[in-house]
Amino acid sequence: MAKQMIEVNKLNKYFGDNHVLKDIDFHVAESEVVVLIGASGSGKSTMLRCLNFLEMKNSGEIFIKGNEVNPKKDNVNEVRQKVGMVFQHFNLFPHKTVLGNVMEAPTQVKGLSKSQAKKEGKELLEKVGLAEKANDYPSRLSGGQKQRVAIARALAMKPEIMLFDEPTSALDPELVGEVLQTMKDLAKEGMTMVVVTHEMGFAREVADRVVYMHEGKIVETGAPKDIFENPKEERTQAFLSSIL
Amino acid sequence: MYLQFISFWGGFWEALVNSRELFFEASQLTLALTAVSIFIAIFVGLFFALLKISNIRPLEWIANAYIYIVRGTPLIVQIFVFYYGLTNVWMISGFWSVSLGLAFHNGAYIAEIFRGSIQSIGKGQTEAGRSLGMSQALTMRRIILPQAFRRALPPLGNQFIIGLKDSSLAAFIGVSEIFAVATTQGANTFDYMTWLLVSAVYYLILVFLLTLVVSLIEKKMAVSGDE
Ligand SMILES: Nc1ncnc2c1ncn2[C@@H]1O[C@H](COP(=O)(O)OP(=O)(O)OP(=O)(O)O)[C@@H](O)[C@H]1O
Ligand SMILES: [Mg+2]
Numbered sequence: 099m100a101k102q103m104i105e106v107n108k109l110n111k112y113f114g115d116n117h118v119l120k121d122i123d124f125h126v127a128e129s130e131v132v133v134l135i136g137a138s139g140s141g142k143s144t145m146l147r148c149l150n151f152l153e154m155k156n157s158g159e160i161f162i163k164g165n166e167v168n169p170k171k172d173n174v175n176e177v178r179q180k181v182g183m184v185f186q187h188f189n190l191f192p193h194k195t196v197l198g199n200v201m202e203a204p205t206q207v208k209g210l211s212k213s214q215a216k217k218e219g220k221e222l223l224e225k226v227g228l229a230e231k232a233n234d235y236p237s238r239l240s241g242g243q244k245q246r247v248a249i250a251r252a253l254a255m256k257p258e259i260m261l262f263d264e265p266t267s268a269l270d271p272e273l274v275g276e277v278l279q280t281m282k283d284l285a286k287e288g289m290t291m292v293v294v295t296h297e298m299g300f301a302r303e304v305a306d307r308v309v310y311m312h313e314g315k316i317v318e319t320g321a322p323k324d325i326f327e328n329p330k331e332e333r334t335q336a337f338l339s340s341i342l
Numbered sequence: 343m344y345l346q347f348i349s350f351w352g353g354f355w356e357a358l359v360n361s362r363e364l365f366f367e368a369s370q371l372t373l374a375l376t377a378v379s380i381f382i383a384i385f386v387g388l389f390f391a392l393l394k395i396s397n398i399r400p401l402e403w404i405a406n407a408y409i410y411i412v413r414g415t416p417l418i419v420q421i422f423v424f425y426y427g428l429t430n431v432w433m434i435s436g437f438w439s440v441s442l443g444l445a446f447h448n449g450a451y452i453a454e455i456f457r458g459s460i461q462s463i464g465k466g467q468t469e470a471g472r473s474l475g476m477s478q479a480l481t482m483r484r485i486i487l488p489q490a491f492r493r494a495l496p497p498l499g500n501q502f503i504i505g506l507k508d509s510s511l512a513a514f515i516g517v518s519e520i521f522a523v524a525t526t527q528g529a530n531t532f533d534y535m536t537w538l539l540v541s542a543v544y545y546l547i548l549v550f551l552l553t554l555v556v557s558l559i560e561k562k563m564a565v566s567g568d569e
Contacts, residue, residue: 202476
C-alpha cells in the first residue's frame with residue numbers, strides 16, 4: 099500500500115452549535131489527487147482548513163505523513179511548511195512584488211539566503227509561466243495570473259501536500275484554464291493534492307479519487323468515472339444532476 | 343477704522359519680520375517637541391494597539407484603561423502630571439516631561455488608529471502567511487503591519503498635526519516654543535494680538551510642511567502597489 103500522506107480519523111468540528119464535520123474518515127496517499135465536491139455549506143472548506151490547522155478540530159485524529167499532529171503541543175508552523183494552501187481569493191501580499199511574494203516565506207521562515215530564494219523563486223515563476231511579471235505588484239495582474247503566483251508562492255516552501263480551496267471560482271471563465279493547467283502539471287509531477295472545485299472536467303481528468311460531501315459527512319467516494327457515471331447514493335446523483 | 347487697520351497691519355508686518363530669529367529658534371523647539379513626542383507615541387500606540395487585538399482579556403483591559411484615561415482627562419492636566427511627576431522623580435527637563443506627556447496623550451489616539459487599520463486588513467492575509475508556515479508574530483510584522491501602516495497614514499497625519507498644535511501647551515511649563523515666545527513678546531509690548539497672530543503664522547507654516555511630508559510618504563508608499 100502506498101504511503102499515506104494524510105490520514106483523518108473520526109474528525110469532528112463545530113462552530114458553536116453548528117456541527118460542521120461529522121465523524122470524518124479520510125485519507126490521501128502519496129501522489130494521489132483527491133477532489134472534494136459537495137453543495138455550498140457541506141463543509142469542504144472547513145475540512146481543508148482543518149488539514150492545515152487554520153481551523154482547529156474538536157475531536158478526532160489528524161496524521162500528516164504518519165505523524166499525529168496535535169496543534170496544542172506540536173509546532174503547527176512546521177507542519178504547515180509541508181502542507182501548502184491555495185485560496186479562492188488568492189490572498190497575495192499586495193505590498194510585495196510577485197517575486198517578493200514567492201521569496202517571503204523561504205527567506206523569513208526557512209532562513210534561505212536572498213540570492214538562493216531569488217533563484218528558486220524565478221524558477222518557480224518560470225514554471226507557472228510568469229517569469230516576466232517577477233517585478234510587478236499583484237495589483238497589476240489578472241486573476242489567473244494572481245492565482246498562479248499564489249501557487250508558486252506555496253510551492254516555494256517545497257511542500258509535500260498541496261490543498262486547493264476553489265482555486266478557480268473567483269476567476270473569469272476565460273482565465274480558469276491557465277490555472278487548471280498549472281495544477282495538472284503539478285499533479286503530473288506527483289504532487290499529493292486535495293482540491294475543492296466545481297470544475298468537473300478537471301476532476302474527471304486529473305483526480306484519482308472524488309469525495310462527495312453532504313452536510314458534514316462523506317457520503318460517497320470513488321474513482322471519478324464511478325462517481326460521475328454510476329453514483330450509488332441518491333444524494334450524490336441529485337447533487338451531480340444539479341451542477342452538470 | 344481703515345487707518346487703524348493699516349497701522350495694525352504695518353505693525354504686524356514689522357513684528358513678523360523683526361522677530362524672525364526669535365521665532366525660528368522657537369519653531370525648532372516646537373518641531374523638536376512634536377518630532378520626539380510623535381516618534382515615541384507611534385511606538386506607544388503600536389504597543390497598545392497590539393494589546394487591544396491580543397485576544398487576551400487582561401491585556402485588553404490595560405489598553406482600554408489607558409485609552410479611557412487619556413480620553414477622559416484634559417491634555418493640560420496630563421502634561422502637568424508628567425511635569426510634576428517626572429521632574430521631581432527623575433529630574434528630567436521641562437522639554438522631556440512635555441514630550442513624554444504629549445507622547446502619552448497621542449499614543450492613545452494612535453493606538454486606536456493602528457487598531458482600526460490592523461483590523462481592516464483582511465483575514466485572508468493572515469491565513470496566507472500562516473499557511474506558509476509563518477508564525478503569528480512574523481505574519482504580523484512582515485505582512486499585516488506594513489499594510490496597516492500604509493492605511494493608517496492619512497489619520498496618522500491628522501494626529502501629527504494635532505500633536506504639533508498641542509505642543510503649544512508646553513508654554514505653560516516654561517518651554518520657549520512658539521506660543522511661549524509669542525506671549526512673552528505680547529507681555530513685553532502690551533500688544534498680545536500682534537504676537538498671537540505672528541505665532542499663528544508660524545503654526546500654519548509648520549502644519550503646511552508637516553502635511554507635505556505626510557503626503558510625500560503616502561505617495562512613496564502608494565507606488566509599491568495597491569490592492
Ligand atoms: N468561521 C466560521 N464561523 C462560523 N461558522 C462557519 C465558519 N466557517 C464556516 N462556517 C459554517 O460551516 C459550515 C460549512 O462551511 P464551509 O465553508 O466548510 O462549506 P463549503 O462546503 O466550503 O461551502 P462553499 O462551497 O460555499 O465554500 C457552514 O454552515 C458555514 O456557515
Ligand atoms: Mg468553501
